[in-house]
């Protein structure tokens with residue numbers, strides 16, 4: 001059996017959904033499980049809605065109406081009026097109406113997951129209905145009953161044993177009957193609350209299903225020809241990798257290559273399942289194959305840019321040396337607030353850490369750190385990572401910029417710049 005993952009870009013409009021169905025039609029001789037993300041930039045819009053609701057902002061209903069409007073336009077491009085999918089989508093949106101009628105709950109991350117998850121619940125309703133309309137036998141599956149997580153909202157940790165048991169118990173028999181369409185990015189807790197797996201986590205969902213089912217391969221259908229040496233949004237002369245090893249792919253995604261979610265590769269590597277990254281605009285193209293013996297050929301350095309970084313330095317209030325005790329206090333606060341470190345550096349009197357900005361978590365982290373340390377920080381920075389022979393590339397990329405932190409290892413150069 002095959003696992004397909006279609007991301008937001010592939011289903012951003014009615015033409016995208018039609019294209020998805022055309023791709024799927026080429027694989028009707030195979031058992032298929034299809035993981036779908038929210039349409040276009042819906043997750044960003046739902047994040048905005050969550051913030052507006054938590055702040056009880058005046059534009060809360062306008063933001064929500066825009067999200068509904070966007071989906072109803074796509075529906076209108078795909079179905080005749082009166083098709084049952086209109087009601088299915090409306091009923092799914094009603095869950096947000098109910099949620100935002102009440103006073104905001106204390107936990108931002110909990111509310112976030114209950115609201116933001118609607119993006120995938122709606123997109124999969126639309127895709128599933130369209131596949132059926134096109135004569136492809138498919139079934140909508142609520143992923144929250146299969147991908148079980150703990151209750152770390154916005155970053156659900158998958159409970160693998162329980163997840164594997166649920167998937168193996170039901171999915172093979174369902175696949176015998178037809179295609180399965182399910183939501184990426186979502187999980188469910190033991191109390192039946194919705195969690196999300198971290199932004200762009202739908203790739204990870206595909207890998208979870210593939211690993212549990214022993215799939216032949218996973219294909220992530222993207223708006224790029226495959227994995228390139230750099231993000232084509234920022235660099236003109238990119239080259240595509242025909243093959244990559246799991247290890248190189250893990251390193252690239254760990255440093256922030258946003259084409260694949262960082263948690264995706266490991267389960268596939270453990271189960272020896274190849275990951276294909278292919279363009280949804282040209283389904284017969286080879287794309288990139290990530291596999292155990294994937295041959296890494298670096299004709300150009302790999303470049304990874306991470307925007308919206310914070311560089312924070314802590315030092316003792318009494319100018320004392322930074323000791324292991326201090327570091328353990330600092331790391332405890334990072335772990336408690338779910339802030340992941342991208343780069344760190346220690347000197348005698350201070351400890352510097354670079355991480356992605358998440359406003360709510362950052363505020364809590366700062367409050368904690370300020371109890372015991374002097375804290376300085378810069379926001380709005382960029383982390384540049386260059387791998388494989390990147391000395392000249394890093395020089396070019398940092399020209400005219402202020403370097404605030406630099407770290408060099410055998411294969412990798414990282415700089416934080418303003």
Ligand SMILES: Nc1ncnc2c1ncn2[C@@H]1O[C@H](COP(=O)(O)OP(=O)(O)O)[C@@H](O)[C@H]1O
Pocket residue numbers: 006007008009010037200221222223224226227228229230231232233257258259260
């Ligand atoms: N090294 C890279 N190779 C290819 N694409 C990359 C790379 N780094 C970043 N990207 C970006 O990743 C995007 C595709 O990933 P993503 O947007 O997460 O896809 P989707 O959400 O549709 O699954 C591309 O449009 C591209 O801008």
Ligand SMILES: N[C@@H](CC(=O)OP(=O)(O)O)C(=O)O
Pocket residue numbers: 006007008009037038043044119184185198199200201202203
């Ligand atoms: N919709 C979620 C999950 C996801 O993976 O999306 P995409 O496949 O479009 O990156 C997000 O935007 O974070």
